[in-house]
Amino acid sequence: MASHGIRDRVAIVGMGCTPFGEHWDKGADDLLVDACKEAYASARVEPDAVDAYWLGTMGSGVSGLLLSEALKIRYKPVTRLENMCATGSEALRNAAYAVASGAYDLVMAVGVEKLKDSGYSGLVGSRPPDDGTLPTMTAPAMFSLLAPAYAKKYGVDEGTLKDVISRIAWKNHVNGAKNPKAQFRSEVPIEKIKSSPRVAGMFGVFDCSGVSDGSAAAILCRAEDAHKYTDKPIFIKALAFAAGPAEGFFNQEYDFTTFQEVVASCQDAYAQAGIRNPREEVSMAEVHDCFTATELVLMEDMGFSARGQAWKDVLDGRFDGNGPQPVNPDGGLKSFGHPIGASGLRMMYEMWLQLRGEAGARQIRDPKLGLTHNLGGQPGRCVSFVSVVGR
Amino acid sequence: MAGITRYGSYVPFFRVQRAAFGAGRGARAVASHDEDSVSMAVEAARDALHGGASPELLLFATTSGAYAEKTNAATVQAALALPEQIASAELGGSTRMGLAALGLGLDAATAGRRALVCAADVVIGAPGGSRESGGGDAAVAFLTGPDSEACAGLLGRASATTELLDVWRLPEERFAKQWEERFGAEVLGPALADTATRALKDAKVEPTELSHVILDATNPRAAAGLPRALRLKPEQLADGLESQVGRAGSAHAGLALANVLDQAKPGARILVTSLADGCEALVFEVTERIATARPRHVVSGWIASKRDDLAYNNWLKWRGILPFEPPRRPDPERPAAPPMRRHERWKMAFEGARCTRCQTGHLPPQRVCIHCGAIDEMAPERFADRGCKIATFTLDHLAYSLQPPVVAAVVDFEGGGRLTCELTDVEPASVAIGNELEMTFRRLYTGQGVHNYFWKARPRRQATA
Numbered sequence: 007m008a009s010h011g012i013r014d015r016v017a018i019v020g021m022g023c024t025p026f027g028e029h030w031d032k033g034a035d036d037l038l039v040d041a042c043k044e045a046y047a048s049a050r051v052e053p054d055a056v057d058a059y060w061l062g063t064m065g066s067g068v069s070g071l072l073l074s075e076a077l078k079i080r081y082k083p084v085t086r087l088e089n090m091c092a093t094g095s096e097a098l099r100n101a102a103y104a105v106a107s108g109a110y111d112l113v114m115a116v117g118v119e120k121l122k123d124s125g126y127s128g129l130v131g132s133r134p135p136d137d138g139t140l141p142t143m144t145a146p147a148m149f150s151l152l153a154p155a156y157a158k159k160y161g162v163d164e165g166t167l168k169d170v171i172s173r174i175a176w177k178n179h180v181n182g183a184k185n186p187k188a189q190f191r192s193e194v195p196i197e198k199i200k201s202s203p204r205v206a207g208m209f210g211v212f213d214c215s216g217v218s219d220g221s222a223a224a225i226l227c228r229a230e231d232a233h234k235y236t237d238k239p240i241f242i243k244a245l246a247f248a249a250g251p252a253e254g255f256f257n258q259e260y261d262f263t264t265f266q267e268v269v270a271s272c273q274d275a276y277a278q279a280g281i282r283n284p285r286e287e288v289s290m291a292e293v294h295d296c297f298t299a300t301e302l303v304l305m306e307d308m309g310f311s312a313r314g315q316a317w318k319d320v321l322d323g324r325f326d327g328n329g330p331q332p333v334n335p336d337g338g339l340k341s342f343g344h345p346i347g348a349s350g351l352r353m354m355y356e357m358w359l360q361l362r363g364e365a366g367a368r369q370i371r372d373p374k375l376g377l378t379h380n381l382g383g384q385p386g387r388c389v390s391f392v393s394v395v396g397r
Numbered sequence: 398m399a400g401i402t403r404y405g406s407y408v409p410f411f412r413v414q415r416a417a418f419g420a421g422r423g424a425r426a427v428a429s430h431d432e433d434s435v436s437m438a439v440e441a442a443r444d445a446l447h448g449g450a451s452p453e454l455l456l457f458a459t460t461s462g463a464y465a466e467k468t469n470a471a472t473v474q475a476a477l478a479l480p481e482q483i484a485s486a487e488l489g490g491s492t493r494m495g496l497a498a499l500g501l502g503l504d505a506a507t508a509g510r511r512a513l514v515c516a517a518d519v520v521i522g523a524p525g526g527s528r529e530s531g532g533g534d535a536a537v538a539f540l541t542g543p544d545s546e547a548c549a550g551l552l553g554r555a556s557a558t559t560e561l562l563d564v565w566r567l568p569e570e571r572f573a574k575q576w577e578e579r580f581g582a583e584v585l586g587p588a589l590a591d592t593a594t595r596a597l598k599d600a601k602v603e604p605t606e607l608s609h610v611i612l613d614a615t616n617p618r619a620a621a622g623l624p625r626a627l628r629l630k631p632e633q634l635a636d637g638l639e640s641q642v643g644r645a646g647s648a649h650a651g652l653a654l655a656n657v658l659d660q661a662k663p664g665a666r667i668l669v670t671s672l673a674d675g676c677e678a679l680v681f682e683v684t685e686r687i688a689t690a691r692p693r694h695v696v697s698g699w700i701a702s703k704r705d706d707l708a709y710n711n712w713l714k715w716r717g718i719l720p721f722e723p724p725r726r727p728d729p730e731r732p733a734a735p736p737m738r739r740h741e742r743w744k745m746a747f748e749g750a751r752c753t754r755c756q757t758g759h760l761p762p763q764r765v766c767i768h769c770g771a772i773d774e775m776a777p778e779r780f781a782d783r784g785c786k787i788a789t790f791t792l793d794h795l796a797y798s799l800q801p802p803v804v805a806a807v808v809d810f811e812g813g814g815r816l817t818c819e820l821t822d823v824e825p826a827s828v829a830i831g832n833e834l835e836m837t838f839r840r841l842y843t844g845q846g847v848h849n850y851f852w853k854a855r856p857r858r859q860a861t862a
Contacts, residue, residue, distance in 0.1 A: 124727075125725060126725050126726055126727055127724070127725040127795070130726070130727055133730075135730075135732075135733030135735075135736060136732065136733060136736050137732055137733070137736035137737045137739070137740040137743075137744050138732030138737065138744065138841065138844075138849035138850075138851060139740065139743065139744050139761065139851045141805070141817040141818060141819075142796070143791075143793055143796065143803075143805045143817070144793055144795040144796045146795055147791045147793035147795070147796060147803070147805055150791040150793075151789045151790075151791055151807065154789060154790075154791075154830070158830065203794075204792070204794055205794055205795050206791050206792065206793045206794060206795060206802075207791035207792060207793075251767060252767075253767060255815065255817060256757075256759055256760075256763075256767040256815055257767060257768070257815065258788070258809045258813065258815050261788075262788075262789050262807075386807075
């Protein structure tokens, strides 16, 4: 596969992010206006300076009109796209290629999701009419399949594994408590996490990311133009995406301890960015912790931990906010919340703050390279996005 | 003449103890929340068709059809993977129609047309009444054919049709009513005696020569007189299955007959009667072929394989008799007609595909092979009768279900093929990786007034050879 990358050719020069949470008083259009206002101000530009837009949302509106009408954009390109939970990142990826191509000079990627208007518990998807035979597990159920498989393969007893995943939730709440924009801003005692009522398999309520509303936006330009907008741009080193053939649904050898799509997208991203040892070279990462066991498996798929060892690294505190390789320093999907279309850009927002030294109480010392990752779908059948950014 | 060449039965997994709702002793069989008369008929018919010839006529008798207007027999045909070039008809209107259908199926066989006769009912009654407590849910199926292939040959028969107000239900009503039984017995008792006598005369069989007598009636009082009228001994009366199953509507006479055939010896003579708005009486003789014609699953095996602990209020919820607080989840959408038709063999018959280049099995069928990438080199293959094993599973407490938690599993089939599906008829605490399961045809849910049928996996109900 030819994937040459656009390393150091595109810069992010402005970002905005709304607080995530239950915004009963804001619709999708309000959230978009809030995020974009902040992004324009961050890049120190008037709205009219942006040449083209990429709008990511899974179910909060169709076509680019959702954005152009809310922001009163006059006759500019607005691409609406969706790639499940990787939607926000997908907006960024496509905007980056557009500006790298030279077709536009200043572009915006914005993601939004309004999940709290439906009145339903959990995520609700809409599907085209079908024959009624598609398996209909809830999201927690689909990802809960990872836990017993991991325990069995690596000889970790289920009690210990429950400790491990509870530790992940605890860590992300500790981080979220330091984040004024997060949905959940209190630490949660680990015993409370462990004993919460079961939602699916080994998962309790605290193993599942929050359902929330929010929006985030990024303004990008070619690297050579970055100085016009900010003294502290961040540069894209890699953008990778992998969509799977639903291997896990057909192949009896798939054992629910890995996401092949994540492995493939990481390999591509590391090649683009010139990373040979991700455990040592990736300073910090925002990964798709839709559920705690997902984050555990991702550590191995990303090469941060050796196969079968991530559980030990978790218990050792390797990925804590003050550990050697912080993962989800902003609280992750777990405590920041997961408005689907916005999440990928929210992750980039944390990398933006960290690389510019603006992360306040969460600031990681002298980060070099940051990684963002999103996963959409379920174990065995998903899409995966990976970016690498740095100064 | 003609006879029964093969047969099958089905009793669902769940039981409600009658004591749980103050209705006496014993238990009644209860169809699960994902079963109906159609799905149960399919289960019974799978055994009747196993290793046998292909019928040209499909008859389905029920008083609790899944649809009031749409051919339920067509769903049965599809789930059994019978050819579309088959005649089908449905009988309803009273519980006598199960045996009446068998009679018609035997007529067809006499005329040279093999018939598959299915009878099934989900029996409900107004809470507190005798229909509720005395009823049971079950299904039975018979394959008819020439005498030369019969395991039970028809010796004789007689029928009666009687207009009286005994059991009745308007189409828009859920619960049937019954006039006082003393009146029904006054009219139906003589009808039974007369019909049974004529059937025995037609068969040239004396009452003393009968090994088994099955009496199925809407009115036990009406049937009570027959043993005396024919001077039958107690040991001649077949098990009515009341205390373990209940009276299973249109399926009952046939179910009791199947239970007799499961154990009968060659030469045994059987009188089976069904009394409702008239009477149907059939006399059979068991042949030497019974030993090889017996189905893989026997009635006593279904009865012994059970969960005894279903709460009365859950049963009422399952049957839609008791309204309850819904979860905060969207109502399921109806399945769409064109995709259902495109994928009919998958959805109804559980037919997958195998790549002819690399032999990888695919569930559902695919055009592109997951293993070797070959396009359009697939051969259809039916997986419905294959066993599978649990590769991994979870208990989903969030998903909407009438019997939470939903047990979802990834199951692997011998020789290839993997499926993510729901488990049913299972005790969640017993589910483990490696468990062996079999596939069963179920009604997943009804969305916007359309039934959604498909397959689920369950632990084996009976050990089979």
